[in-house]
Amino acid sequence: MVGIVVVSHSRKLAEGVKELAEGMSNGQVPIAAAGGMEDGSPGTDAYQVVEAIRSIYRPEGVLVLADLGSAVLSARLAQEMLAAEGIDAVRLSPAPLVEGALAAVVEAAQGSTLEQVDAAVREAKYLAKLGEEQIEIEEEAPSALQMVAVETRFVLRNRLGLHARPAVLFAQTAARYQASIEARNLTRNSPWVNPRSVIDLLRIGASVGDLIAVQASGAEAAQALEALKQLAESGFGEE
Amino acid sequence: MINNRTIVAWLKLAARSMEENKGYLTDLDAAIGDADHGINMERGFKKALTLISPVEDRDIDAILKTTGMALIGSVGGAAGPLYGTFFLDAAKALSHLNELSNTDLVLLFESGLKGIQRVGKAKPGDKTMIDTLQPALEALRSAFAYGTDLIEALRWMVQAAKEGMESTIPMVAKKGRASYLGERSAGHQDPGATSTYLLIQCLLDAVESQS
Missing domain, CATH: 3.30.1340.10 (HPr-like)
Structure with a gap:
């Protein structure tokens, strides 16, 4: 099953999104969170992202969702570092964090491929959450x-x-x-x-x-x- | 000639410069970003100094690699993966060297710049550190091609870096947090372009102090 990694500037936010997504999938889907700096201040650290991906990595792959800015850059760098070790089934998703994580666990729980999970999660970007469009x-x-x-x-x-x-x-x-x-x-x-x-x-x-x-x-x-x-x-x- | 002691001196000066300019960088960032660039850079280079002290006598690539890893793990903002990649990629290009020739110095900046572009996906004109680094590298290259000595070449480089940094003032940001401001980002100097200028200035200072 495809795994999900949540990357945020805030450790609480990353953990919170993980908790929410786990609740939606009854804990079936492997999820890891990376966020915040060692001293608890907001920020991202590519090595933390590397560890998070490694902790749940499986051959089916891992989809990484990141909040903004440095979270995306750290995720990209982590992806690059792991690829150098042959851990290369890692994709970054452009989807918004909460909607994306929710869509990702539901899709992953169905046994979909990394490509399918990625595609399902991209759709989350266009979700009209007020139901208006x-x-x-x-x-x-x-x-x-x-x-x-x-x-x-x-x-x-x-x-x-x-x-x-x-x-x-x-x-x-x-x-x-x-x-x-x-x-x-x-x-x-x-x-x-x-x-x-x-x-x-x-x-x-x-x-x-x-x-x-x-x-x-x-x-x-x-x-x-x-x-x-x-x-x-x-x-x-x-x- | 630049050797491992010069590199260590450069990083020490850089750490001091980031400390001295913490408020300045953070103020620049407050105008168009999230007001943490100075704080992040100070924290990152402080960490780098701690981590390089056991490898100070090793080859240049070991020092650069340790610096890159320290920045990635401690800066926190976008500058972490960007400057981190700069130093990691420079280290990869210069393996097992104790001294840098002019060509090696060009290679250091060339590899670092390529790394920043790969991870950050920014182009010249996007109002980023690239706008300082790219002209600075070109100046270094042409100075050596013209036959100037190291110190003179670094002076050309610093001058081009300064002009590059200032060229970001009228630009509209295309990358990073500042890009959310769109047109309103114009009129402010980019904090990343500024810290890049400071780092290049510190390299000149390090070389001058050792000659």
Whole structure:
């Protein structure tokens, strides 16, 4: 499984993002944090980043998320130093720290490759977190699955909408089945998105009472839809 | 001729200069950055002095490498990985030398500059330390090509570094924290370009004090 390293100027922030991301993935995904200087002052140290990467390194690779400025430079230098030792499956992500870490653990937990995790996390950059811009994300293309897919619909019961925690559960459940799945928010007329990506799910801006459509095709399409519908009807375990 | 004692003298002068100019660098950084460049540079070079004392008698690359590692591990800001890479890459280019010829000195700065560009991805004109370092290196090269002696070449270098540093005043920052200010970064001298100038000035001082 791909590992995640969080680099910040602040040790507390790096540790905090790690804690948040671990909570989202039930500790399945290896995560390490690097931040702050030896004396506790804010800053980054490339050697700390090297150690963090080394501590969770695996052949599948490690994705590094950094906050800003020197964190990015230290991460780049750490990547270079490790590559010189043959530890070269290390990528830097341009994604924002919190959204990126969340997207990264969900994607990594699905057993995705480093390339896939990197791609999923890049999307986090475009997350309209106030739900205001979701309509302009993609062209209004008809679903690619339409001809052969089965569909289910449900009304979102969660008072706070499809926020991060239910979105993670939704993505994890969708990933468990041998099926191509798409989801859209009919109430907001959102485009079809990939429900295995938590960022895509957050982008459909689903609020309580919105009607959500899910389509699936493939060997386990029916089971997938059943599981997702049940999950939604249980309020994603929030009630 | 520059030998390992000159390099150690350079680093000691650099540490003193960073201490003396801590407030100045931090004030420059306060205008367009996060007001920590002076503090970070002082901390970094202080650490470097502690770490180089056991290797002072070794080859030049050992001293430069130790300096680079100290800066990477203690500066904290972007200057850490940037100056750290400068010294690490210079060390790599100069392995097992006890004295530097003119060509070696050019190689030191050339490798260091390339390292900074690789890690920082800045170009000339982006309002960074590159704007000091690049013209300084060119001046050093042309001084030697012209046949001047070491001290004279370093004076050319310092002059070009100073002009390079001052050239950052009207520039709009393209890299680092200052770039968030966009047009508002113009009118301020870049703190990184300034610390680079100070380091080059210290090298001239070190060579002059030993001749």
